Amino acid sequence: MKVSDVMREPSPVKLTKHEHACVAFEKEGASFVIDPGSFSPNAARIISGADAILLTHEHFDHVNAAAINAALAERPDLRVYAPAALGDMFAAHAGQFTAVAAGDELAVAGFTVTVHGTTHALIHADIPLVANVGYLIDGTVYHPGDAYFVPDASVGTLLLPTSGPWLKIGEAADYVRLVRPDHVVQIHEMLLSEIGLNIASMLLGEKGLTGIPLTAVPAGESLTL
Template sequence: MRITHLGHACVLVETGTARVLIDPGTFSSGFEELQDLDAVVVTHAHPDHVDVERLPLLLEANDGAVLHAEPETAASLREAGITASALHAGSSVEVAGAVVEAVGGQHAVIHADLPRIGNVGLLVRAPGEPVLFHPGDSYGAVPEGVDVLAVPLNAPWAASKETIDFVRAVGAPAGFPVHDALLSPTGRALYLKQVRELGGLDARDLAGAGPVEF
């Protein structure tokens, strides 16, 4: 499995047969240039995870790609004229020989005054390859058998102690940081150090690294 971090929550996952793009949002760049995608998958409706202005151009350039999204998000996208298939928690879709499974169901609490929205974490599996888990905006789902964890480093809904406990609970042997656009370089380095030293994760920094093999 090859993984490219395209900024913030956006990740390109390449298995031996499939090219899957996760969460092409407003804080990410470079995804609009991608071609030969098999699927685009969106964890939830926040703009930093789905850019409704650039998404149609991406899909037009990848006319064979299917757009899957958390159900509330899929409904919103359809209202905006973008065809999207609802991906419910507990369900899975086959994508060019790989399988994308949705887990969880709710976004993490940001504040009691803000209503919670839907969110699905994503497990990407392919025969003979590592299992990737991208949780979107939630630490609520802790699936078993994860080999590579995309770790949200910082968010209005997360505290460092929660991030570390989440990393420990998942127990993946390897991972990489995502959801980091709000951090300064100094803060990012500190959060990443905590994930490695307190979380016990072999976290590889993929920022600007291009495709990296796991």
């Protein structure tokens, strides 16, 4: 082995933000997508470019079941990773489904993914809680799904939900303070108007309550991490 191989810099990661909570990760020609849901009109196209699909929980805005099942039928090599509660949704392709839970470590499309958390944030006492996991990608980028679970790990980039029936801005700010990432990328923002987006960015960004830079990435655009 050459010294140059040992000292080689990590490959850059391309993060593409899609609608709502859907994000795709790509490096060295391999990719996976998290939470391609029903708010993404191009969910089938997004999935078609992925080697794997990771789902945080069962709600329709995070899971486009029809598009995912169609892709599984077309591509026997495609894999879905999600909490066990989603197994029935993909029962026709059980061999392509892997149940995950907190503490798991996965090798997905050349990435290392660790699994954190157990439960969706409370919406209302009358609405049953569902399983929800967060994914830490290559030890640096964290997607929490619909929960403000603080992983027992340092986080470089936090994908921060900023709208939803379970969420208020003050809790989002406190969550960023607890996680203490280097950088925040806004996700789960589809319920906000343009004014709401601007207010969220102002309150949750570097000059607001958190002191940490926040980036709002338009759907379909990418960052290099």
